[in-house]
Amino acid sequence: MQEINSPQIVLTDPAQNITTILERKVEDSSNPVLYRVQKSPGNWQDVRATEFKAQVVKLAKGLMAAGIEPGDAVGIMSRTRFEWTLVDFAIWYAGAISVPVYETSSAAQAGWALSHSGAKAVIVEKDSNAETIEKARNLENADVDLSALEFMWVMDRGDLQILEQDAVDITDEQVEARRASRTLDDIATIVYTSGTTGRPKGCPISHGNFVRLSANTKLTIPEIANETNSTIIFLPLAHVLARLIQVLALDAGVVVGHSPNIKNLASDLDSFKPTMLLVVPRVFEKIFEGAVKKAEKGGKLNSTLFNRSIDVAIAWSKAKIAGNVPLKLEMQYRFYQKLVYSKLHNAMGGAVKFAVSGGGRLAPLLGHFYHAVGIQVVEGYGLTETTAPLAVGRIRDFAIGDVGTLIPGNSVRLAEDGELEVKGVGVILGYYNNPEEDQVAFTEDGWLRTGDFVRIDENNHLTIIGRKKEIIVTAGGKNVVPAPAEEHIRTSPLVSQAMLVGDEKPFISALITLDPEVLPDELEHLGLPRTLTPKEASTNPTVREAIQKFIDEANAFVSKAESIREFRITDKDFTEEEGHLTPSMKVRRPQVLQDFSSYIEDMYNRTRESMNERSEKFQAYRAERNExxxxxxxxxxxxxxxxxxxxxxxxxxxxxxxxxxxxxxxxxxxxxxxxxxxxxxxxxxxxxxxxxxxxxxxxxxxxxxxxxxxxxxxxxxxxxxxxxxxxxAPADITVVEPVGSEKPSRAEHEVIVGQTSPATASMSLVPEGEDYASQRTEGQGDWVQVESTPADSKDANSKK
Known part of the structure; x- marks a missing residue:
């Protein structure tokens, strides 16, 4: 069993906790800037260490005065904004536990997190969030019991200010006693997994998980985690990766801003001008698609130049990483740097040098493209259960396509089937009040089963192959990892989401959704009316042809059995509101399979009908030829x-x-x-x-x-x-050669006319492109896979 251990390089005092990091900043004589708050569009105001602590202590007093005790759970339901961070630290200073709830959560989802954690209070951003909580109270659901929820405060109503005003009897010393009472072993937050399958599980993340992981990560990526950098967080703070980055930024001195509305991200980036970004792959995909769309709208010349710039970017990036850029390629790069790359870089604020991508695989094409733009994107890997990053790419050993090496303080090993198992400074000890899941998730000797298939190379770099539960097993027993093909198809500006299906089916197919935001422009680019609805566009031959191009490109990298044979474009996008996506934009496959089952059945039923029809045609044709x-x-x-x-x-x-x-x-x-x-x-x-x-x-x-x-x-x-x-034979019929046969020349195969070679085996008809191993006997719905070759080929046509 392959195992790698990376010892801690930073040891931490067990008596410390997350708030100790803030205390150190306050003690710094330079009183560093910790945050920038946007008071109005484009107007960012600095918040220094002493000011931030004063606000935190003031709110902590209010929570304590209201009755929040050490170890109580307090929910937070809000968009990503400065007040989210303020509330988080105030809860910790009061000795309590924060329970993040995604602002987009349904009543059932929010109710489950607050009920299961036993939350005593919840702080929400606005009235609509409060309405969601009230709906959760009234749910007729035995799993949701909010009888312990005593308080709900709404930020936009001014409830936090009222809390602060009512805290006159709480002293600074009382707050300090609460703050100092928490140790590294105490729970800091209970984060509920976004849950692509089943009921979300509560992950009790300790102060030690955050503190130790932050300290060791800081020394792992020093080029990113230092006081010369700044970042703007726009991912949900309910996600553990954003929380860890927030603690890491405070620890390393990275100045943080918040962008609550993704629609304003471009203007926020322009005015804030961050030097590093935290993203999920879909963000970079959308930015890239936007650039493609803009180039297409500029006319044929602009579109051609942009497409050429992509090729140059990839070639230059690969050569740069290898340490040898040919002069001609360097000149091409400089040409497109002025014409294309610099403009895209400026659109992201003009100062970004680094990015950390997590929450999913980033297509290598995008990694190389953004490298040419001027942004080194390092991928990280982790789970909610590991407090996010377990491994991360290094700037000093920059590579694209893997997730780097282990952060010190972590260990990994590969199970017999290739699943990654982990231990480490960020790994939780077990789920919150869920011993049944502990039995499933942890091995007998205490290793966490990640559910991911991973490859480890000779330099201990980790490459994520795919989620174990997402592996598709066809009827022929072929294991297919869907992520690479899905990632490539999503690079089409037309496509919002792509999901492969094919479990226990004879071949792989795909569900495709169109991006409603860019659809009118893309339709126009294809010479179609902008007014086509998503439903009309989903069956349009030109649209299908445009998407087929990306599917063909994805198929070029896999075997025939893994390739996508059919696809359907749905008439609506996958949405978080309908349960198809997690808040971090991951597809909830079980829900999609359920809600879009008619599309899937249609693909396979039509294919089966076509197979039967072709079989009947062939039988008639064979009878005629036999006569x-x-x-x-x-x-x-x-x-x-x-x-x-x-x-x-x-x-x-x-x-x-x-x-x-x-x-x-x-x-x-x-x-x-x-x-x-x-x-x-x-x-x-x-x-x-x-x-x-x-x-x-x-x-x-x-x-x-x-x-x-x-x-x-x-x-x-x-x-x-x-x-x-x-x-x-008819055009839609493929005649199959015997398994293992070769076409002999006449010199090799001297037989009188009508004599049969003894080496010849019986043959079968198959629908062109079927999975060879999936089925065997004609007449029982069984079929085999072959490759078509020229008539005079001496190679075997059959392929097993």
């Missing part, structure tokens, strides 16, 4: 008998063998327009012509003896069951 074959066989046998005697006495005029025998011409015979001469049996035997099967074949077929069999002659020498030849 012709039997007639020709009888005619050929008669000719054989007639010419078999004559060929012993005749050879071609001027044939060298006969000349050498000095045989006089006794008589001539016209054979299919060719003059043959008569010889004696003795001379024919001396010349080696007596009984020559090659000559028999030449007489009957008119073919030179050295030529390979063609499709027509194959009817009579290779196909034992009167199998029709492919050249005359």
């Amino acid at each position: 012709k074959y039997q007639a020709f066989k009888a005619e050929s046998a008669e000719k054989l008998h007639e010419f078999g005697e004559k060929v012993q006495k005749y050879s071609p005029k001027n044939a060298k063998a006969i000349d050498d025998a000095e045989t006089p011409i006794e008589e001539t015979l016209d054979v299919d327009g060719e003059t043959w001469v008569a010889v004696t049996d003795e001379d024919a035997a001396a010349a080696g012509l007596l009984g020559e099967s090659k000559q028999v074949e030449q007489v009957v077929t008119g073919l030179p003896a050295s030529e390979p069999l063609d499709e027509d002659s194959a009817d009579f020498t290779e196909q034992p069951s009167a199998q029709p030849d492919a050249s005359e």
Whole structure:
């Protein structure tokens, strides 16, 4: 069992907690800027360490005065904004536990998190969030019990200010006592997994998980985690990765801003000008798609230049990483840097040097493209259960396509089936009040099963292959990892989401959703009316052709059995509101499979109908060809008998063998327009012509003896069951060669017309492109996979 251990390089005092990091900043004589708050569009105001602590203590007093005790759970339901961070630290200073709830959560989702954690209070951003909580109270759901929820405060109503005003009796010393009472072993937050399957599980993340992981990560990526950098957080703070980055930024001195509305992200980036970004892959995909769309709107020349710039970017990035950029490529890069890359870089604020991508795989194409733009994107890997990053790429050892090496303080090993198992400073000890899940998720010796298949190279770099629960197993037993193909298809500006399906099916297919935001522009680019609805566009041949191009490109990187044979474009996008996406934009596959089952059934039913129809056509065609074959066989046998005697006495005029025998011409015979001469049996035997099967074949077929069999002659020498030849078969029929057979030349396969080679096996018809292993016996819905090859190929057509 392969195992890697990376020891901690920073040891932490067990008596500390997350708030100790803030205390150190306050003690810094420079009183560093910790945050920038946007007071109005484009107007960012600095918040220094002492000011931030004062606000935190003030709110903590309010919570304590209201009755929040050490160890109480307090929910937070809000968009990503400065107040989210303020509330989080105030809860910790009060000795309590924060329970993040996604602002987009339904009543059932919010109710579950607050109920399961036993939350005593919840702080929400606005009235609509408060309404969601009230709905949760009234749910007729045995799993949701909010009887412990005593308080709900709404930020936008000014409830936090009222809390602060009511805290006159709480002293600074009382707050300090609460703050200092928490140790590294105490729970800091209970984060509920976004749950692509099943009920979300509560992950109790300790102060130690945050503090130790932050300290060791800081030394792992020093180019990013230092006081010269700044970042703007726009991912939900309910997500553990954003929470960890927030603690890491405070620890490393990175100045943080918040962007609550993704629609304003471009303007926020422009005014804030961050030097590093925290993203999920979908964000970079959307930015890239936006650039493609803008280029297309600029006309054919702009579009052509942009497409060329992508090729140059990828080539330059690969050469740069390898340490050898040819002069010509460098000149091309500089040309496009001025024309394309710099403009895109400026659109992201103009100062971004680094980005950390997590929450999913980033397509290598995008990694290389953004590298050329001027942004080194390092990918990280982790789970909610590992407090996010377990491994991360390094700037000093920059690579694209993997998630780097372990952060110190972590250990990994590969189970027999390739699943990654982990231990480490960020790994939780078990789920919150859920021993049943503990039994499933943890091994007997305490390792966490990640559910991910991972490859580890000789340099200990980790490459994520895919989620174990997302692996598709076809009816033929082929294991297919969907992520790479899905990632590539999503690079189409038309596409919002792509999800492969095919469990226990004969082949892989895909569900595709269109991006409603860019659809009108993309339709116009394709020469279609902008007014087409998503439903109309989903069946439009031009739209399907445009998406098929990306599917073909994705198929080029996988085997035939893994390739996408069918796809359907849905008439609506996957949404978080309908349960198709997690807040971090991951697809909830079970929900999609349920809600879009009609599309999936249609794909496979239509294919099965087509298979049956083609089978019927073939049976009729084979019967017709067999009748012709039997007639020709009888005619050929008669000719054989007639010419078999004559060929012993005749050879071609001027044939060298006969000349050498000095045989006089006794008589001539016209054979299919060719003059043959008569010889004696003795001379024919001396010349080696007596009984020559090659000559028999030449007489009957008119073919030179050295030529390979063609499709027509194959009817009579290779196909034992009167199998029709492919050249005359209907266009939608594929004639299959015997498994393991090769097409022999006539020199290798000397048989009289009508004789069957003993090596020939029985053959079957298959729908073109089916999974070979999926099915076996014709007539029982069983089919095999073959590759089509030219008629004169000597290679085996069958492929198992």
